[in-house]
Amino acid sequence: MNAIHVRGGNPLFGETKIQGSKNAVLPVMAAALLIEGTSVIENCPRITDVFHMQQLLEEIGCKIHWRDRSLYIDAANVTENAMRGELVTGMRSSIMLLGAMLGRFGKAAMNHPGGCVIGERPIDIHLEALKQMGVVICEEECFFTATAAHLTGTVITLPMPSVGATENVILAAVMAQGVTVLKNAAKEPEITALCDFLKAAGAVIEADSFAESTLLIRGRRKLYPISFRIPTDRIVAGTYLLSVLGTGGHIFLKDAPVKHMKALIQLAEAMDAEVSVCENGITVLAEGIHKTVPYLETGVYPLFPTDMQSPLLAVLTKAKGKSVICEKIFENRLRIVPELRKMGARIEVKDNMATVYGVEALKGTRVEALELRGGAALILAGCMAEGETIVENRQFIERGYEDIVRDYGNLGVKINTA
Numbered sequence: 001m002n003a004i005h006v007r008g009g010n011p012l013f014g015e016t017k018i019q020g021s022k023n024a025v026l027p028v029m030a031a032a033l034l035i036e037g038t039s040v041i042e043n044c045p046r047i048t049d050v051f052h053m054q055q056l057l058e059e060i061g062c063k064i065h066w067r068d069r070s071l072y073i074d075a076a077n078v079t080e081n082a083m084r085g086e087l088v089t090g091m092r093s094s095i096m097l098l099g100a101m102l103g104r105f106g107k108a109a110m111n112h113p114g115g116c117v118i119g120e121r122p123i124d125i126h127l128e129a130l131k132q133m134g135v136v137i138c139e140e141e142c143f144f145t146a147t148a149a150h151l152t153g154t155v156i157t158l159p160m161p162s163v164g165a166t167e168n169v170i171l172a173a174v175m176a177q178g179v180t181v182l183k184n185a186a187k188e189p190e191i192t193a194l195c196d197f198l199k200a201a202g203a204v205i206e207a208d209s210f211a212e213s214t215l216l217i218r219g220r221r222k223l224y225p226i227s228f229r230i231p232t233d234r235i236v237a238g239t240y241l242l243s244v245l246g247t248g249g250h251i252f253l254k255d256a257p258v259k260h261m262k263a264l265i266q267l268a269e270a271m272d273a274e275v276s277v278c279e280n281g282i283t284v285l286a287e288g289i290h291k292t293v294p295y296l297e298t299g300v301y302p303l304f305p306t307d308m309q310s311p312l313l314a315v316l317t318k319a320k321g322k323s324v325i326c327e328k329i330f331e332n333r334l335r336i337v338p339e340l341r342k343m344g345a346r347i348e349v350k351d352n353m354a355t356v357y358g359v360e361a362l363k364g365t366r367v368e369a370l371e372l373r374g375g376a377a378l379i380l381a382g383c384m385a386e387g388e389t390i391v392e393n394r395q396f397i398e399r400g401y402e403d404i405v406r407d408y409g410n411l412g413v414k415i416n417t418a
Helices: 022-034 048-058 093-105 124-131 163-173 191-200 233-245 262-270 307-316 333-342 373-385 404-410
Strands: 003-007 012-017 038-042 063-067 070-074 108-110 136-140 143-147 156-158 179-183 202-209 215-218 226-228 249-254 272-279 283-288 322-326 344-351 353-357 366-368 388-392 414-416
Touching: 003 226, 003 373, 012 233, 012 404, 022 038, 022 048, 022 093, 022 163, 022 191, 022 233, 038 233, 048 063, 048 070, 048 093, 063 344, 070 215, 093 108, 093 124, 093 143, 124 136, 124 143, 124 163, 143 156, 163 191, 191 202, 191 226, 233 249, 233 262, 233 283, 233 307, 233 322, 233 373, 233 404, 262 272, 262 283, 307 322, 307 333, 307 353, 307 373, 333 344, 333 373, 373 388, 373 404, 404 414
Parallel strands: 012 249, 038 226, 156 179, 366 388
Antiparallel strands: 003 388, 003 414, 038 070, 063 070, 108 143, 136 143, 179 215, 202 215, 249 283, 272 283, 322 353, 344 353
16 A cells, blocks of 8 residues: 555654654765775665665665665775666755765766755756866756866855755865865755765865854865764654644654754744753653744754744644744745645645644545655644544655654554555
């Protein structure tokens, strides 16, 4: 079956363990391509995006195998530098292999990446930044080649703090001649994880102490095989934290990355949840959502993450009053609204603004996941609803959640894939 069945109406109780981070592991897997040896990536989540990245790396010559939660990537004998086909066009994250392939081979060829339905994410920022390092781009319909006789460090200022462009510049710059100064770099924890992996392998990457959001990358350092542990997933942890706000209850999120969740924890406390943090995770106690959110904007880290917007929207459908959410990152992130309306939600959308009027109850029904975070948010809404909710297209959810049925089951939700 391709659907998840949720029977809602009960508070959440229990403990669940947070998986490794999707957004951190994918660029680290790309970075392993720069190392002529076997890298070990620990705490690797078993999600479809990781499996797709694994296939991409194998197609260009990497030898990869799993041991429990550790992924072994041997990139010693990689010779292929072209990537074509559905794995590229169907997966947005394939673009981060561009910087790594340029760093390893000085050339790359690939289809334009796809896989994103939540908004336009053009790769122009990536390509323009790489051009400043000496990369020549030749574009054809749905395909492009990138070559660099010599990758050269330079000063690059990104027009916006794009996570993907920041990752691609870092991956190319660690193999470039000289120093790259990257200004207006993204600051997400996933960028930190990538830099930590590369530094442990021998790269020299420093944060400029005089200029916020600036990285100094000294290239042409030999990189060595290492073992590296992926941090836990702040978005997965945030999904379950918001769930208990919607249903009420008392849960413990083991290994939740507390230091990466400040904006969400502050919001939860403002909505009257009791949040206790410790070295091992987060405890959340809530009576069920009552307070509205008068106005909130999504933004780049450390502001409220766009990936948490859909789950928050689901929670606010039962808040007592009016809430307003402004989506500042992806223009199609509000695609979940018609599905929530099927469950009885009152939500008005104008441009990138959603106004939510709380209702007494949501009613379980059949709804359709259209993308990753929206799909998880529909399960959250199902936990809050009366009766059974059937969320179709669970393949979207499996891109980022290792086993969402298991995790919600650990918290007492009646949920299955039957």
